[in-house]
Amino acid sequence: MKENSNDSTIYKIRTNKDTGFKELITENPMLDRQEKVISESKNLKIINGIERKDIWKYLLRIFRETISLISYFQRNDRSVFLYNQKRYVPKIINYCLSYTIYQKHLLPINLIYKIFKKIHQIIPASKSIKLFIKSLNTNCVVVVGGNWPTNHNYFSSEIDYIKACSKLKIPSVIQVVSWDNLTARGIYHYSPNLMLAWNQIHKEEAFRIHNIPKEKIKITGSPVMDKWFDQQNNLRKKENFFHDLNINPNIPLITYLGSSKNIVGRNEKVIVEKIFKILKKKGIQMIIRPHGGNSGQFKSLASQIPVIPLQGDLPDTNKSEKLMIETLIYSSVCIGINTTAMIDSVVLGTPCITLIKKEFDLGQSLTAHFKNIRKNNIFPEVFNEEDACEKIEKIIHEGKSFINKNEIENFCRPQGNQISSGKMASQFILSLLKSN
Known part of the structure; x- marks a missing residue:
C-alpha cells in the first residue's frame, strides 16, 4: 500500500505509547489533527x-512512464489524465510521441510500445x-494500487513486489482501489496471480488496457464501498445534524460535492455560488462537501454557505x-461534476445530479470512467446551473425514483447487494492460497 497524501490528509505509522502497538493514522496538517485508522493485533502487523533503490530504477522510471503514456495514445484517451501522465515522461520522449510523424509514419507508436x-x-x-518479502515469511502479497506514477522524488515500487513474488514463486494479488484506477493512472507492468476487480467494466479494462489474462481477474465488487452498504455508525438524528450546522431541518437540503483539482482545477466556486443563489430564491438550502484535496477554493464562501468539513x-x-454518511443521507439531492462521492451518494440512497460543463470536458466527459457512468445512466x-436547480426541485417532489438502483449495484456490488465485497475478495485470496 502506498502512503497516500493529498492537500488535507497524510497517512503515517506511529507507535502507541500505552500499548506498544503500531497504528496506521491519518494526519490533517491544517487542523493539527490525528485519527487512528487501524491498530496492530495478534493477527495484524x-x-x-x-x-526500490538499485541502479535500474532510473531506467525503469523512463520505461514505465513512457509505456503508460503510449497506452493513452493507443486507446485514444485525450482526457486530463493523458496530460497528467506527460508530466512524468522526459521532454524529448514527450516531443517524439506527440509529433504526428512519429505516431503514424516514421516509427509507429505501437512498435515503440512493444x-x-x-x-x-x-x-x-x-x-x-x-529479500524483504522473504524476511516476512509470507504466503501471499496483496498490492493495493500498484500503478502510481514515479517522479524525481519518489520511485513507485508497489508493482516491483509483483515481479519479486513471481521470481520467489509466492502468490501475488492486485486489488483495484478506485472507480478510475484502471483508466486514470499508469499501466500495471506485471501480471499478478490474481486481480480483484469491482465489476465487468473493470475486468474488460484490466484485460484490454493492462493485458491481464481474463482467467486471472475475479469480480468482487468494491471493498472500499462496503462501509456504505454495511454502515453501523451511531449517527446523529437529522434534527441534531441540521442544528449543529445552523440550518433549518424543515427545508430541503442540497449538498454540492466538490471534485479534485485534476478534474476541475479551482473553478467550481463560481458554479456553486450561482446554484446557491438560485436555490435560495426557491427556498432550498445548500451546503458544500469539498473534495479532500481541493477544499481551499470554497473558503471564501464559508460565511454564506456551510462547507463541511471546511478543510x-x-x-x-x-x-x-x-x-459523510450524515451529510449524504440527510440531503434531499446531491450535485457534482465528477467525483467518487457522487457514487457514494447514490449507494446511500440519495439521488445525485451531474452537471455537464464544456469547460470541464478534459476532466469529465472525456474520461473513460465517467463515460462508463454515463452509459449506465447512474x-x-x-x-x-438553471437546469440543475429545476431538476433539483423535480427530484425533491418526486423522491428517490431518480435512483437507478440496479445499475449502481451492478457497479459496486455486482455479486449481490447483501454480499460483502471485502469478504468476497478474501475468499478469492484464500482460494488462491489453497491452489498453490
Whole structure:
C-alpha cells in the first residue's frame, strides 16, 4: 500500500505509547489533527515497506512512464489524465510521441510500445524487495494500487513486489482501489496471480488496457464501498445534524460535492455560488462537501454557505465516515461534476445530479470512467446551473425514483447487494492460497 497524501490528509505509522502497538493514522496538517485508522493485533502487523533503490530504477522510471503514456495514445484517451501522465515522461520522449510523424509514419507508436515493454520485462526484479518479502515469511502479497506514477522524488515500487513474488514463486494479488484506477493512472507492468476487480467494466479494462489474462481477474465488487452498504455508525438524528450546522431541518437540503483539482482545477466556486443563489430564491438550502484535496477554493464562501468539513477530509476513519454518511443521507439531492462521492451518494440512497460543463470536458466527459457512468445512466444529467436547480426541485417532489438502483449495484456490488465485497475478495485470496 502506498502512503497516500493529498492537500488535507497524510497517512503515517506511529507507535502507541500505552500499548506498544503500531497504528496506521491519518494526519490533517491544517487542523493539527490525528485519527487512528487501524491498530496492530495478534493477527495484524503494521510495518513500512521498502522502496526500490538499485541502479535500474532510473531506467525503469523512463520505461514505465513512457509505456503508460503510449497506452493513452493507443486507446485514444485525450482526457486530463493523458496530460497528467506527460508530466512524468522526459521532454524529448514527450516531443517524439506527440509529433504526428512519429505516431503514424516514421516509427509507429505501437512498435515503440512493444520495444519498451520487451526491454522492461528483461530488467531484473529488485534484490532488496525479494529479500524483504522473504524476511516476512509470507504466503501471499496483496498490492493495493500498484500503478502510481514515479517522479524525481519518489520511485513507485508497489508493482516491483509483483515481479519479486513471481521470481520467489509466492502468490501475488492486485486489488483495484478506485472507480478510475484502471483508466486514470499508469499501466500495471506485471501480471499478478490474481486481480480483484469491482465489476465487468473493470475486468474488460484490466484485460484490454493492462493485458491481464481474463482467467486471472475475479469480480468482487468494491471493498472500499462496503462501509456504505454495511454502515453501523451511531449517527446523529437529522434534527441534531441540521442544528449543529445552523440550518433549518424543515427545508430541503442540497449538498454540492466538490471534485479534485485534476478534474476541475479551482473553478467550481463560481458554479456553486450561482446554484446557491438560485436555490435560495426557491427556498432550498445548500451546503458544500469539498473534495479532500481541493477544499481551499470554497473558503471564501464559508460565511454564506456551510462547507463541511471546511478543510476537506477523506472518509477513512469512524468519525469522518459518520460525517459523510450524515451529510449524504440527510440531503434531499446531491450535485457534482465528477467525483467518487457522487457514487457514494447514490449507494446511500440519495439521488445525485451531474452537471455537464464544456469547460470541464478534459476532466469529465472525456474520461473513460465517467463515460462508463454515463452509459449506465447512474446520474441524471443537466447542462447549466438553471437546469440543475429545476431538476433539483423535480427530484425533491418526486423522491428517490431518480435512483437507478440496479445499475449502481451492478457497479459496486455486482455479486449481490447483501454480499460483502471485502469478504468476497478474501475468499478469492484464500482460494488462491489453497491452489498453490
